[in-house]
Amino acid sequence: MSGDTLTVSVWRGDGDVGRYQEFEVPRQESQTVLDVVTYIQRHIDPTLSYRFACRVGVCGSCAMTVNGKPRWTCRTHVSKVAGDGRLEVAPLRNLQVIKDLSVDMTDFFDKWARAEGRFQGAQTRDDDFAQVSPDSPKRRRASAGIECIGCGVCYASCDVVAWNQDYLGPAALNRAWTLVNDVRDIADKQRLKAVAGDAGCHACHSQQGCVERCVKHLNPTQSIAGLKRATALAALKGELE
């Protein structure tokens, strides 16, 4: 088993160039991968760059590639992923590396905007609250996808993102689907136009890599299938022109 120390390989570098650097980190009970990275930065090498905020799985800023898989590091216990006492930590795939473990999330969030991921309502503060029954099918579908924390783990695990840089990706499309099911939103026509085609839902292979990895156990593939149905219906009516 792991013993008292853990051998950690950490990716160091700017942009595309870099290499793995090894560190020995004392093993602790209930230690998370983020704890390990933080230990290195506080006690061994203060120049190590990485990103985190909440440390409790809310903010979505701490995702990295851990032993080859994208994960949220603050909620990933070392004991779960480093059974043989070895840990390899790298930046998220499919995003430009800024330095060491921090990646540039600009593309990821720009794609949310391109997928019309912004709520657009018709009511003002003078109107009464919208009444949405929790049991209505639309509310249920919206609820199924709403807990996304924007961590980018699904985006890093999607092969279509890797080879088609225009592809909006699982998180942005999942977001669009929650809004399509929001009865208060009025921007569906332009949203369906934005998410159709081979940069959008039609590029998805439905192999569920995103589902496998989503830290919140959401099902972006199902959301994307919903968008495929909705855009097909809109196309039949000639609404995507």
Add this chain to the structure above:
Amino acid sequence: MSAPNIQTEARLWLAQRVSAMVLAVCIAVHLGTIVYAVRGGLSAAEIIGRVAGSEAWFAFYSVFVIAVTVHAPIGLRAILNEMTKLPKTRVDLLCFLAAVLLAYLGLKVAWRFYMLGGA
């Protein structure tokens, strides 16, 4: 990249899904018939005896061929667009030719079998 016609993309997707449903039924009938017929040993004469001259089988296999003609080239198009750097218009042309070829060969076979019935 030229702006893709989103509406056409979505319609092609739908056409592929609908043709897939038709294909699922056709393949089940096709395989089911083979499995059923093969129990008594299968010969060319037997197949011709069953299919030749039958309007119903001719109609069935025509639908089958048309479903393939719709389904396969759309999938081919997606694969070529994703895996190769061919220009999109070239891919569209290739896939259209593939559709013509599939329809021609498939319908020709269905028609020949029908005509073997000596109609």
